[in-house]
Amino acid sequence: MADLESSLLQALNVQEVIADSGELAKNLGVEHIVLVGTIRSLQASEMVLAEDIDHFRYVLTEEAQGYLTAGSPEAQVFNSVPAGEGIAMTDLKAKVPGEAGDVGFKQAMQQRWLALDKSGSGEPRVVRKVDSIEDRTQQLLADVASGREIPKTEADNLAKKRKLIRPEQWKTYKLTKGPKFALERKKPATDLTFEMLAKNAWRNLEFKEYNFNALGAPPAGGQLHPLLKVRSQFRKIFTQMGFEEMPTNQYVESSFWNFDALFQPQQHPARDAHDTFFLNKPATTPSARGVDPDYLQRVKSVHEVGGYGSAGYGYSWKLAESEKNLLRTHTTAVSSRMLHRLANQPGEFKPAKYFSIDRVFRNEQVDRTHLAEFHQVEGLVCDRGLTLGDLIGVLNQFFSRLGLKKLRFKPAFNPYTEPSMEIFSYSEQLGKWMEVGNSGMFRPEMLRPMGLPEDVNVIAWGLSLERPTMILYGIDNIRDLFGHKVSLAMVKKNPICRLGL
Numbered sequence: 001m002a003d004l005e006s007s008l009l010q011a012l013n014v015q016e017v018i019a020d021s022g023e024l025a026k027n028l029g030v031e032h033i034v035l036v037g038t039i040r041s042l043q044a045s046e047m048v049l050a051e052d053i054d055h056f057r058y059v060l061t062e063e064a065q066g067y068l069t070a071g072s073p074e075a076q077v078f079n080s081v082p083a084g085e086g087i088a089m090t091d092l093k094a095k096v097p098g099e100a101g102d103v104g105f106k107q108a109m110q111q112r113w114l115a116l117d118k119s120g121s122g123e124p125r126v127v128r129k130v131d132s133i134e135d136r137t138q139q140l141l142a143d144v145a146s147g148r149e150i151p152k153t154e155a156d157n158l159a160k161k162r163k164l165i166r167p168e169q170w171k172t173y174k175l176t177k178g179p180k181f182a183l184e185r186k187k188p189a190t191d192l193t194f195e196m197l198a199k200n201a202w203r204n205l206e207f208k209e210y211n212f213n214a215l216g217a218p219p220a221g222g223q224l225h226p227l228l229k230v231r232s233q234f235r236k237i238f239t240q241m242g243f244e245e246m247p248t249n250q251y252v253e254s255s256f257w258n259f260d261a262l263f264q265p266q267q268h269p270a271r272d273a274h275d276t277f278f279l280n281k282p283a284t285t286p287s288a289r290g291v292d293p294d295y296l297q298r299v300k301s302v303h304e305v306g307g308y309g310s311a312g313y314g315y316s317w318k319l320a321e322s323e324k325n326l327l328r329t330h331t332t333a334v335s336s337r338m339l340h341r342l343a344n345q346p347g348e349f350k351p352a353k354y355f356s357i358d359r360v361f362r363n364e365q366v367d368r369t370h371l372a373e374f375h376q377v378e379g380l381v382c383d384r385g386l387t388l389g390d391l392i393g394v395l396n397q398f399f400s401r402l403g404l405k406k407l408r409f410k411p412a413f414n415p416y417t418e419p420s421m422e423i424f425s426y427s428e429q430l431g432k433w434m435e436v437g438n439s440g441m442f443r444p445e446m447l448r449p450m451g452l453p454e455d456v457n458v459i460a461w462g463l464s465l466e467r468p469t470m471i472l473y474g475i476d477n478i479r480d481l482f483g484h485k486v487s488l489a490m491v492k493k494n495p496i497c498r499l500g501l
């Protein structure tokens with residue numbers, strides 16, 4: 001607003017100092033916030049210097065406005081209790097209904113203005129303990145309303161506990177002339193033109209400064225999806241650590257590889273249609289396809305009667321259950337296939353380190369942290385004599401390469417690992433510990449039937465790809481990672497995305 005600007009400059013020219021921009025706004029008849037816009041712009045051109053003045057006051061909440069005239073709830077309740085024989089509780093409630101009645105009664109009891117008399121035969125009666133009261137709360141509210149200061153403990157009580165007043169903070173400015181003060185603003189030149197050079201006019205011109213922090217227009221071209229970027233980051237980490245990627249292009253899996261091979265009992269709740277998407281067509285994969293019958297027999301028997309030091313589950317294992325097709329619920333199904341293949345390779349056992357990153361599906365209620373379809377990052381090391389110490393060491397390596405250096409582990413349970421650990425990482429940004437994954441050592445009940453040698457162990461872990469992506473991109477609703485909203489969320493919350501990096 002040019003008028004406002006010149007009024008401000010003129011006032012400053014006459015007064016040299018404007019002690020409080022709040023006053024100036026009042027005199028000029030504009031909202032302070034409007035004047036602040038002008039101040040900021042003059043400040044940017046160094047015509048005006050502005051020094052912050054912090055203000056603080058309490059104001060009444062809407063609820064408290066009513067008590068200014070009607071009296072505080074405690075006074076209203078006290079006044080509704082007749083001297084002498086008092087009043088029945090239900091009658092009192094009817095006189096001061098609602099929350100005011102409840103709060104007022106509590107306060108009046110605390111102040112020892114009232115008492116409960118239970119001596120009679122009927123309902124307890126509320127009686128006065130004092131003849132008269134002073135409505136301190138009403139007095140304090142009146143003080144606040146007229147801008148008087150009230151003692152801190154009482155202010156805290158009214159603000160925090162009773163929510164009758166709330167703090168209001170605002171800033172105004174002390175204004176003085178800046179180094180480039182003038183009554184009128186010269187419009188700075190932006191581009192150096194041929195004419196300016198030819199006529200030597202550039203010497204007397206003022207040029208607008210470059211704003212290197214400006215975001216610039218978003219490029220019209222495409223950009224990589226954040227999940228793809230984080231996926232390639234994970235791939236790089238795994239590859240640098242010597243892991244080999246497992247083939248994962250199979251969303252439809254048989255229950256056998258998703259659950260049975262992992263020693264997950266057939267009655268396990270995760271195998272319920274509420275948690276797992278089962279396929280109607282084709283509904284099954286005949287086990288004869290791809291599963292060696294001896295191995296199948298060993299899996300059946302480890303579930304039923306155990307073996308390899310285990311007592312098993314003691315139920316009757318059904319082949320038909322294991323043949324049901326589903327959308328894989330975890331990429332640990334990929335690991336079970338791979339480990340079985342590794343165990344049955346011709347020749348000597350060779351240690352292996354595998355990883356995969358791909359989609360998994362769970363029949364879940366979708367909300368801001370859950371999707372029915374997400375990506376899992378899975379890693380495993382298969383070697384002789386591995387211990388829990390190796391798992392902790394590998395996890396520390398893995399996560400520290402991601403930038404998550406502080407890890408904590410918590411005992412957990414998975415049907416296929418023992419011991420199992422949930423992995424927590426400290427987020428410096430959020431100042432709290434967050435769960436980032438699950439891990440463990442695969443059980444002998446899973447590994448031995450496959451035919452892996454006695455002294456070979458497997459340490460493994462799994463996490464979602466979405467969670468770290470959300471942390472890295474400051475996205476707080478997992479649904480923003482999918483559909484058209486993704487680029488919007490990326491650009492809004494992380495300007496670096498504009499560079500298409």
Ligand SMILES: N[C@@H](Cc1ccccc1)C(=O)O
Pocket residue numbers: 329330331332378414417438439440460461462463
């Ligand atoms: N499958 C587990 C992750 C995991 C993988 C490997 C070992 C232990 C746990 C999950 O879905 O949460």
